[in-house]
Amino acid sequence: xxxxxxxxxxxxxxxxxxxxxxxxxxxxxxxxxxxxxxxxxxxxxxxxxxxxxxxxxxxxxxxxxxxxxxxxxxxxxxxxxxxxxxxxxxxxxxxxxxxxxxxxxxxxxxxxxxxxxxxxxx
Amino acid sequence: xxxxxxxxxxxxxxxxxxxxxxxxxxxxxxxxxxxxxxxxxxxxxxxxxxxxxxxxxxxxxxxxxxxxxxxxxxxxxxxxxxxxxxxxxxxxxxxxxxxxxxxxxxxxx
Numbered sequence: 001x002x003x004x005x006x007x008x009x010x011x012x013x014x015x016x017x018x019x020x021x022x023x024x025x026x027x028x029x030x031x032x033x034x035x036x037x038x039x040x041x042x043x044x045x046x047x048x049x050x051x052x053x054x055x056x057x058x059x060x061x062x063x064x065x066x067x068x069x070x071x072x073x074x075x076x077x078x079x080x081x082x083x084x085x086x087x088x089x090x091x092x093x094x095x096x097x098x099x100x101x102x103x104x105x106x107x108x109x110x111x112x113x114x115x116x117x118x119x120x121x122x
Numbered sequence: 123x124x125x126x127x128x129x130x131x132x133x134x135x136x137x138x139x140x141x142x143x144x145x146x147x148x149x150x151x152x153x154x155x156x157x158x159x160x161x162x163x164x165x166x167x168x169x170x171x172x173x174x175x176x177x178x179x180x181x182x183x184x185x186x187x188x189x190x191x192x193x194x195x196x197x198x199x200x201x202x203x204x205x206x207x208x209x210x211x212x213x214x215x216x217x218x219x220x221x222x223x224x225x226x227x228x229x230x231x
Binding site: 035045046097110 | 156157158160162166167168169170173174177179209211213215218219220221222223224225
């Protein structure tokens with residue numbers, strides 16, 4: 001069974017940095033696009049970033065461009081999100097999610113990790 | 123600007139059916155035939171319910187179904203049960219990003 005487990009969340013001050021990790025198991029990690037999705041307290045889901053299977057293609061939502069860096073280590077089945085210059089509005093639960101697709105089909109997220117909480121506050 | 127619009131809340135009684143709509147209000151989305159739906163219970167991670175508008179993953183109850191008409195995708199839950207009370211999100215994608223609807227809170231009366 002495919003499983004994702006995030007870690008690295010915590011409480012930091014505005015302007016500080018944090019590195020999130022997501023450990024994958026139960027599937028061929030190197031074959032899948034991976035994503036980070038976040039959720040501010042009491043708010044909806046917001047896509048943050050995606051990285052292709054070979055790291056050739058990387059995309060970010062506008063609000064984190066230049067501050068966040070997504071990366072992956074296929075040898076270690078690990079997805080990372082380096083978050084610099086953190087702001088209060090970055091507070092929320094961060095989920096990693098596998099992007100699944102099939103021939104002739106679209107794309108969807110499955111599974112999701114349990115999430116890791118990031119709090120940016122002075 | 124890509125946007126998917128959902129009603130903020132819907133409600134229904136046990137045994138009834140409800141429908142949640144998700145309307146695309148931009149032309150950026152690659153192909154609105156590829157909408158997915160997610161269920162999220164409080165404090166839990168989202169769970170895939172529907173992909174490719176109407177396909178149901180194994181393990182998801184047949185009470186959940188999806189459909190689409192032009193720019194509006196819909197999630198229907200039949201035979202409402204108390205455990206269906208949750209937040210529901212639709213999602214689609216452009217060539218460089220993903221878009222989520224604002225979410226709909228389902229209350230089972």
